[in-house]
Amino acid sequence: MRTALDEGVDMVGLVFFPKSPRHVSLSAAAHLADMARGKAEIVALTVNMDLDGLSRIKELVRPDWFQLHGSEPVEAIAAIKVMHQVKIMKALAISELADLEQAHMYGAVADRILFDAKPPSGSELPGGNGVSFDWTLLKDLDLAKPFMLSGGLTTENVSEAIEQSGAAAIDVSSGVEREKGVKDSDLIRRFVAAARGVTVAGE
Numbered sequence: 001m002r003t004a005l006d007e008g009v010d011m012v013g014l015v016f017f018p019k020s021p022r023h024v025s026l027s028a029a030a031h032l033a034d035m036a037r038g039k040a041e042i043v044a045l046t047v048n049m050d051l052d053g054l055s056r057i058k059e060l061v062r063p064d065w066f067q068l069h070g071s072e073p074v075e076a077i078a079a080i081k082v083m084h085q086v087k088i089m090k091a092l093a094i095s096e097l098a099d100l101e102q103a104h105m106y107g108a109v110a111d112r113i114l115f116d117a118k119p120p121s122g123s124e125l126p127g128g129n130g131v132s133f134d135w136t137l138l139k140d141l142d143l144a145k146p147f148m149l150s151g152g153l154t155t156e157n158v159s160e161a162i163e164q165s166g167a168a169a170i171d172v173s174s175g176v177e178r179e180k181g182v183k184d185s186d187l188i189r190r191f192v193a194a195a196r197g198v199t200v201a202g203e
């Protein structure tokens, strides 16, 4: 996290999903959030978490955003917003054009939509799988709000992904890891530079 903050990223994410190698306990998350507060927005990633669970995260971690990565219905998102007064990013899994239809419905209640790739069959993780989708599907999307792109982004493909999708912001996980769940400072620096269209010295 320190490297990402030093690189001036806009948001940092904390995963609350026990099956994930990136899962953090509430106490570790509270510590990391204290490191990030005031430097980047704090995003708490959850998957179909109940209101009590979200309340505990809200109280102890004080995130700026909940990133909802499950099958949370629109009505639940509206309730979470009212109850917790945090911004909501709704992740939607995309593999074909028809998957974009839900974006308008969710866009009416969420503050931001995150388009991610559909998990490969057999994966227990709804996100963080390091797989991408056809970014050109998003090119002509007419959403009222700017959207974010994730799924299999790397230093090598991020500029093409931004160009093809028209995304206003991007999210990465596997592409800056040296092994599943272990972030790598050098990969983070290179990825941030590539996303900004900057060449890192020595390349």
Ligand SMILES: O=C(O)c1ccccc1NCC(=O)[C@H](O)[C@H](O)COP(=O)(O)O
Binding pocket: 013, 015, 017, 020, 021, 022, 023, 045, 046, 047, 069, 116, 125, 126, 127, 128, 129, 130, 131, 150, 151, 152, 153, 171, 172, 173, 174, 175
């Ligand atoms: O990263 C996880 O393990 C995870 C677990 C449960 C829900 C969401 C999760 N990650 C979601 C993300 O925001 C990832 O950054 C996004 O899916 C992109 O991941 P990647 O393809 O690995 O870059």
